[in-house]
Amino acid sequence: MSSEIKFGKLKFKRNGVLASGIMGLTGWSMVKVARCGAGGITTKSISKNIREGHKTPIIQVYKAGLINAVGLSSTGVANSNKELKIIKNNSDAVIIASIFGSTPKEFAETAEMLDNESYDAIEANISCPNVESEFGQPFAASSESAAKVTKEVRKATKKPLIVKLSPNFNNIGEIAKKVESEGADGITAINSVGPGMLIDINTFQPKISNKIGGVTGPGIFPIAVRCVYDIYKSVKIPIIGVGGIISEEDAIQIILAGASLYSIGTGILYEGLEIFSKINNGIDNYLKEKKLNYKDLIGLAHSF
Numbered sequence: 001m002s003s004e005i006k007f008g009k010l011k012f013k014r015n016g017v018l019a020s021g022i023m024g025l026t027g028w029s030m031v032k033v034a035r036c037g038a039g040g041i042t043t044k045s046i047s048k049n050i051r052e053g054h055k056t057p058i059i060q061v062y063k064a065g066l067i068n069a070v071g072l073s074s075t076g077v078a079n080s081n082k083e084l085k086i087i088k089n090n091s092d093a094v095i096i097a098s099i100f101g102s103t104p105k106e107f108a109e110t111a112e113m114l115d116n117e118s119y120d121a122i123e124a125n126i127s128c129p130n131v132e133s134e135f136g137q138p139f140a141a142s143s144e145s146a147a148k149v150t151k152e153v154r155k156a157t158k159k160p161l162i163v164k165l166s167p168n169f170n171n172i173g174e175i176a177k178k179v180e181s182e183g184a185d186g187i188t189a190i191n192s193v194g195p196g197m198l199i200d201i202n203t204f205q206p207k208i209s210n211k212i213g214g215v216t217g218p219g220i221f222p223i224a225v226r227c228v229y230d231i232y233k234s235v236k237i238p239i240i241g242v243g244g245i246i247s248e249e250d251a252i253q254i255i256l257a258g259a260s261l262y263s264i265g266t267g268i269l270y271e272g273l274e275i276f277s278k279i280n281n282g283i284d285n286y287l288k289e290k291k292l293n294y295k296d297l298i299g300l301a302h303s304f
């Protein structure tokens with residue numbers, strides 16, 4: 001994998017993208033991830049204004065991953081611009097600024113307020129609950145609401161726009177197609193699965209303060225593979241595959257399903273920051289053994 005990996009107009013020097021929300025808080029923590037081998041860095045989702053999250057405990061480990069309800073805490077776009085500059089000045093990774101808002105307009109305003117010099121692409125996190133819908137459903141819940149956010153952010157920025165989808169609603173392929181038709185340049189899939197719940201058998205209470213939260217880590221991997229497979233069938237724009245990847249075999253599977261790049265969040269807890277270089281070496285060896293080019297792997301499972 002010595003050559004660059006193209007993702008639309010973006011060029012990644014290495015495969016492997018840090019997923020949003022994990023190590024993605026301070027500029028220096030993200031620089032460290034890039035120096036350990038990630039070719040792309042996604043920031044924790046940024047909102048226009050400072051937002052407090054849920055009270056602790058917000059994360060709990062279980063046998064196949066994590067459950068979390070951080071509550072969309074954010075230091076706001078002004079502070080985030082300072083952290084983005086640190087990554088830009090100290091790493092060669094592609095920087096993906098993840099944003100969220102409570103309305104399509106707020107998504108667009110956040111995109112406009114980002115410092116253009118300090119990031120390479122925007123990821124619109126439409127998988128979080130919003131206040132505009134009367135049901136409090138995420139914008140990713142339907143093609144219509146996903147399209148509204150994509151359209152507004154598209155008007156607000158000339159940078160490549162990636163939209164992050166949720167596995168928790170029907171027809172992820174159809175939603176991806178709609179988002180593509182509104183001008184998205186790429187898709188990230190998937191966000192956390194659920195919501196789920198864990199209960200403490202000594203206190204008899206749910207283990208996280210919000211009671212319910214998103215499930216991530218190895219247990220959700222087959223769902224991520226299926227979602228990427230469905231999206232690849234529906235769109236021409238490239239996909240970042242994420243959800244439960246902890247090994248080179250997982251990364252290869254998600255690429256065979258149709259992802260151009262793999263991404264890791266919870267897997268860092270299992271394997272440490274070396275996970276990116278370990279997986280990239282593993283992919284190189286696999287390609288040599290199979291006498292294949294990296295490009296040939298993307299979506300290869302669809303030939304059968």
Ligand SMILES: Cc1cc2nc3c(=O)[nH]c(=O)nc-3n(C[C@H](O)[C@H](O)[C@H](O)COP(=O)(O)O)c2cc1C
Pocket residue numbers: 019020021022044045059066068070098125164190191192216217218220242243244245263264265266267
């Ligand atoms: C603690 C935590 C915080 C997260 N925060 C965000 C976030 O701010 N924005 C977002 O789009 N996804 C967020 N995610 C979801 C991840 O980016 C990723 O989509 C999900 O965890 C599945 O990948 P994984 O199994 O490799 O962790 C978060 C996940 C975790 C575990």
